[in-house]
Amino acid sequence: MASSSAVTLTNTGFIYGGCEHAYDQVTSLCFYHEVTKVSVLLFHAGNEHKADLDIYAEGLPKPIKIRTGFSLNPLADNPMTDNYAASQKRAKSVVALYEHLAKQTFQFRLQRYVNMMDKHGFFFYDSKKVFADGRISDGNRQLNFNTDRPIHRKPFEVYFETKKTPGEHLLNVLVWRQDFIISTKHDADVFFFLIKRLFGLEWK
Numbered sequence: 001m002a003s004s005s006a007v008t009l010t011n012t013g014f015i016y017g018g019c020e021h022a023y024d025q026v027t028s029l030c031f032y033h034e035v036t037k038v039s040v041l042l043f044h045a046g047n048e049h050k051a052d053l054d055i056y057a058e059g060l061p062k063p064i065k066i067r068t069g070f071s072l073n074p075l076a077d078n079p080m081t082d083n084y085a086a087s088q089k090r091a092k093s094v095v096a097l098y099e100h101l102a103k104q105t106f107q108f109r110l111q112r113y114v115n116m117m118d119k120h121g122f123f124f125y126d127s128k129k130v131f132a133d134g135r136i137s138d139g140n141r142q143l144n145f146n147t148d149r150p151i152h153r154k155p156f157e158v159y160f161e162t163k164k165t166p167g168e169h170l171l172n173v174l175v176w177r178q179d180f181i182i183s184t185k186h187d188a189d190v191f192f193f194l195i196k197r198l199f200g201l202e203w204k
Helices: 079-120 166-171 188-199
Strands: 007-009 013-016 019-022 026-040 043-057 064-067 122-125 128-131 135-137 142-144 151-154 157-160 180-183
Touching: 007 079, 026 079, 043 079, 064 079, 079 122, 079 188
Parallel strands: none
Antiparallel strands: 007 013, 013 019, 026 043, 043 064, 122 128, 128 135, 135 142, 151 157, 157 180
16 A cells, blocks of 8 residues: 555656556456544544555556555644544545546546447446446346436445335345445446446436
């Protein structure tokens, strides 16, 4: 794992570990960002920021993992508060790196999904098959973007809400009646672009 400073951006790509990678070599971006409120003795102590970015590229045996990390300066006047501020700064750096790479590599990553759709009639996303007619299947369950409702969007996931009895809603232990969840950490920009173009789906 590395910090965002380990990646040097260039006009045509980025440098990591002494090797340069062109933007058109990036095959996927996996991004996650969360802010957690931390309380101590019921008092709000601060916000812990976490941002993760995995960069998948041709020629790399495994993704480049960028993390915010954790550092605590025991010599600071207020070590915990200073760390929360530092975590926000590090997270902003990871977010900025992701946004830059997402913009520069969007067309290349999109084309991979489009090529798969043209060749097979579906593309893989979050270990699920998304078909041109709206069907989405994980191998056990199948729903449809065109006909099944409601479909909700939350940070880093989209899910089809299934109808439940009051007891099922409380317990939610019957797997076949649970909500159908799609994680949108991988190539979220491409995924939302495609389902808008293909099925007219978007969330305000």
